Amino acid sequence: MSTVTLTINGQPAEASSGTTILEAARRAGIYIPTLCDHPDLPPAKGSLAAKIIYQGILKIENAAPQEAGKGCGLCLVEVQGETDLIGSCATEVRQGMMVITKMTGSKPRGRRI
Ligand code: FES
Numbered sequence: 007m008s009t010v011t012l013t014i015n016g017q018p019a020e021a022s023s024g025t026t027i028l029e030a031a032r033r034a035g036i037y038i039p040t041l042c043d044h045p046d047l048p049p050a051k052g053s054l055a056a057k058i059i060y061q062g063i064l065k066i067e068n069a070a071p072q073e074a075g076k077g078c079g080l081c082l083v084e085v086q087g088e089t090d091l092i093g094s095c096a097t098e099v100r101q102g103m104m105v106i107t108k109m110t111g112s113k114p115r116g117r118r119i
Pocket residue numbers: 039040041042043050076077078079080081082093094095096119
């Protein structure tokens with residue numbers, strides 16, 4: 007496994023190839039909020055949503071259970087050269103990648119998770 011060098015919020019960082027942006031940020035001490043990311047579960051990308059969710063005795067049925075999940079979107083970051091915001095929990099680092107975790111509002115709030 008090779009080492010990738012990237013920049014997060016202007017701070018140089020290194021990570022093994024195959025590491026997600028989220029993991030690289032955490033190792034560099036940079037906080038990115040998450041909701042659906044869990045270390046024991048695969049990324050939500052491509053996963054089918056639950057057909058039914060229970061909140062106590064309330065049963066909530068999914069209106070579109072056939073659509074693949076895109077995750078919660080809480081971990082979105084800006085990546086230089088990308089037109090949309092990127093889900094950091096499901097995107098692997100690349101050599102020379104420049105990541106900004108604090109939204110500047112310069113990119114549309116699109117989702118590509
Ligand atoms: S933490 Fe939910 S999409 Fe990344």
